[in-house]
Amino acid sequence: MGSYAVRRGRERVPGWFHGGMQFLALVVLLVCVALFWQVGIDGRMPVLVALWAALGLLTALAALLGLVGIVRYHTFFAALKVPLFIAALGVLIWYDMPRETIWQLSHTIMEREARECADPGRSTHVGLYTIVRMAARDGGCLFYTKSGDGTGIGYAFFPGDPPPQLGPPAPHGTAYQPWHEFWYRFTDEA
Template sequence: MLISVSSTATARRTPSWFVLWMGLLTALILLCCLALFWQLAAEGTFPLEVVLWLAIGVLGAVALLFGLVGLLRYRAFFYSLISPVIIGVFVVLVWQNVPETTGWKLSRDILQTQAADCANPGHRTRLGVYTITFITRRDGGCLFYTQGTETNSSRGFAYFPNAAPPYIGTPTSGIGYEPFHGNWYRFTEES
């Protein structure tokens, strides 16, 4: 006599609405992360960065809520965990300054070429990933002003091929330089 043992607990199939909803949330989160990566790499505007961080936070919270439902009700591990993993990886990349480093690596050569002439084009221009608002010679170097995030200060990159700039440190008024990469410095100019 054969005894058949049947499982009383049958696995629930993940509903298609859940798969589509989590796919949409994941796509939106990925799109916001990519847009914020670009903004951080290109030193974009502060308000847009804030909006993108908020969007990632809100979408992440919604994805986490539905992900918990998916884990508990449908045992849908992949669909439930993909969004938090994407956000986690993105936060680690930002923490390690990967967007800023990527922006610099993509822009360094063209900035180096432009620093030889140090000529202001007379209008906003894009050099590499950076939007440059003004180029000028100052303190023995070539300064590239990037689009600023604050109204009372300007910032950018400075190239000093022969000697260090006259003032290293944060300015109380005027301009201050910080070592960046080789003959390149970051500067902040208080107005």
């Protein structure tokens, strides 16, 4: 019998289904990469929300099409790509790999800039981060990344003594958390 014949009661997988699942998997992969990037650079909240919503919708569509593929065409592998991409993204975010990866690619440039701590007066790129402001404060240099949620967040360099307030801030203050060696993550509620 030819390759178009029905085998053991299963229907042949149509080309539109296979192509559709491949396209959907590609789009999900691209959204996962965009989320990895945005999480790593402390992206703006509206962008993050839009990407998570898109991933949710694409996941629902992939689950529906994957279920059709499993039940009707017995195509398990085509249905597994999207969940694998999403699981991989979840594991990477759980272990803070987006932020760690971007950090490793940027911290030497940031350290050079922190030695001068001269605010350029406009948004600029330092390494892979978009820095909206730099400020000398508490004996260190603060790099404000763009978050867009109304809170100042970023990275602080303290080459000598640690910042004065580790842990939760006083009301309308700055909270510092250790990050790498002389670097701290901060949240500025001022």
